[in-house]
Amino acid sequence: MSTPTPSTEVAKDTSMLQQKAMIAGHYDRLATAREDGRKVCSTFVPGNLNELIMSFDLLNNLPEVNAIQSGLRKQSGLYVMEAEKHGHSEDVCTYVKSDIGMILKGNVGPYGKPLPDPDVLLLCYTGCYTFMKWFELLRERYKCETIFLQIPYEGDGKITQNMRDYVVKQLKEDVIPTLERVSGVKFDIDRLREYLRNSAKAEDDLVHVLQAAKTKPSPIDAYFGGIYYIGPIFGAFRGTEDAIGYYRALREEIDARVAAGQGPVTPEGDMGEEKYRLVVEGPPNYTSFRDFWKMFYDEGAVVVASSYTKVGGVYDFGFRHDPDHPLESLADYCMGCYTNRNLPQRVDMLANYVDEYQADGLLINSIKSCNSFSAGQLLIMREVEKRTGKPGAFIETDLVDPRYFSPANVKNRLESYFQMIDQKRQGGAVAGEAA
């Protein structure tokens, strides 16, 4: 079986180009932060407090996004091995090792420009144990101020008052005073409210876009394309006017596709006939991102909903950042991120997605690096199959370590899965005729 060879000309819709420019601009700002007199706050995507960070005029630097960008540019493999040479285990998260390796190699960012040392590490401990150790590792290197914000896990599938109070108190008594001290900027709650108001507008449009996949054919791919769509809001742009503009334009673009009955845009142009509708659980592989995507669209498979597009915030059940309850809403945002939800909640979400988005089944891309996502996924698959009556499938790759992407194996499994869906449909049709 041959490995797919993507074309060199990549088709991008307008919104993709727009967000690419936004992200490049952000890396430029980071590169010139020192000469521009800007201070930098490193933090994580899930549970990031971008509105609060902006309230202190700090620039947001996200190590996972750096690792993703390095992965997309085929740089991460070398970084991972560099970190392993320095004693980091082959067993642990490759985001961490890509980041550490990049630093060891001179900390030149994925866009070829140097990344500044952070002035503060804001450790939002949300849904991922590794975050804690990651920033302990960075703290050892940078010797800078580190703020720890513990986000309690939704072990019982709900946010209790104790959990909310704990986060709000940490924000009031620890996070905000330390950010004031590091930045030299006084906290202004009205400024935070304004950013939160902006966030809610963009969140409305993001939800509209993601839910457009309920139509047939789906105008978007909610996994591969979805990664572009979540870029600004999960990254450094939530709360900005730029994000409002981006998501409004994206919404219009997607509405136009729905009106025209068009499917998603792929790197090779408009996708052909929609044959399979999938829900996908788990992050993607970034080192062979286009090859991976091609395995889907070549077969007419479109992802109509994914859990990965909820990792930096779950908005489709109604949560919005709320300027009237700024700190409480930041707390609820953090606690509601996908991997901070317990397994029964995750099963509920995925089973509902299969039903609501009229999917053919659940595909799990299990990531070697990420225990937060991966531990329990085989049970998730069986539970979702049981509840929906739709077949599930399981593939294994990694985030940014190219050694763990085996194209032939993945393609083989996907093809088998599509055949299984076909058989299931035929079985259903025969049963229908017999009835």
Added chain:
Amino acid sequence: MAATKDIVARCEALFEDLNFESARAWKAAEDGRKVIGYLPVYVPREIIHAGGMLPLGVLGGGDRLEVIHGDAYYQSYICRIPRSTVELGVTKRLDFVDGMLFPSTCDVIRNLSGMWKLMFPEVYTRYVDVPQNFDDELGGAFFRQEMEELKEGLEGVAGRKITDDAIRESIAVYNENRRLVRELYAFRAKQPWKTPSAEVYLVVRAGMVLPIEEHNQLIRDYLAAADAEDRPMRDNCRIVLTGTFCEQPPLNLIKSLELAGCYVVDDDLLLITRWLLDDVPTEGDPLGNLARAFLHNSESTSAKYVDDEAEKGRYLVRAVKETGAEGVIFAAPSFCDPALLDRPMLQNELKANNIPYIAFKYAENSGQMQPIREQAGTFADSIKLWSAA
């Protein structure tokens, strides 16, 4: 007085019993008794005990359990303890357990709490969040309330109120247990040839399944017996074993280290037995006291955030100095995020203090000890031949 070999034989029988017959017998002895299982690293066992229930340490299946079903729940790159724990559950070896507690040790144990809810909906299952912020008003207040909610949940299982007085009494019993375990560890650090680490492990491990009062007596008996017996002192070096706080190494691994020339004079096995470093006050608000003890006076481990960077890894350096150890062995379960992510930082601290170390990985069912024996033997030789002393 019982001989060490008799005491250890009893402990070994408890250790090897994957059907938990002693805990089953305890439960069957009186109507209405309940058993609450818990995973590593820490849960406040005092609250379970105060409800008249038996806390039962669930530490996977070791190298004695054939995992058939459990592997169907986990990918190859996830550690072993959750799959053997699932095996214990699916094969009904835990069918007498009325509740299961999953502490916030790592993402795998955390997610297992949700799996347990899905797989065993009739069992009271709770994820036990612990504070990583060590301010009394922040992490302390949060943890106290979490314990309050845990207490309410356990009351539902026990079918009775758990009073403050009962928790205070339980704290006193556990204080005694912690004192005895500390005494046992101090004894071993002083005379390791009299208390082989495999024996110490089995004696402490018995406390995972026995009622605590019985375990207290067992440690006393073992200490008295060990003190009374002469055993030959070997020309071993003295090491601290670290990284073993969750998935347990096979007993043979612990034995192999000593056979290879390393006396283990401190370790982080079964850390719950000495998690709280001093007596917890038995006056005043018992949950508040437990919370304060956790924040200000508890063990250090990779599963815990270190808020002061200057303190990172210092606990290992202190352990080496206090026990007169000559080196550190990092033994981490394969795919253990906390231990493996932490290791480079801990090793840096040891390097800065000129403390030699080696590192390897294991799984609870590792069978081949020869490479570990060779590595540990070489380490012991290098310490004896080349150390500054």
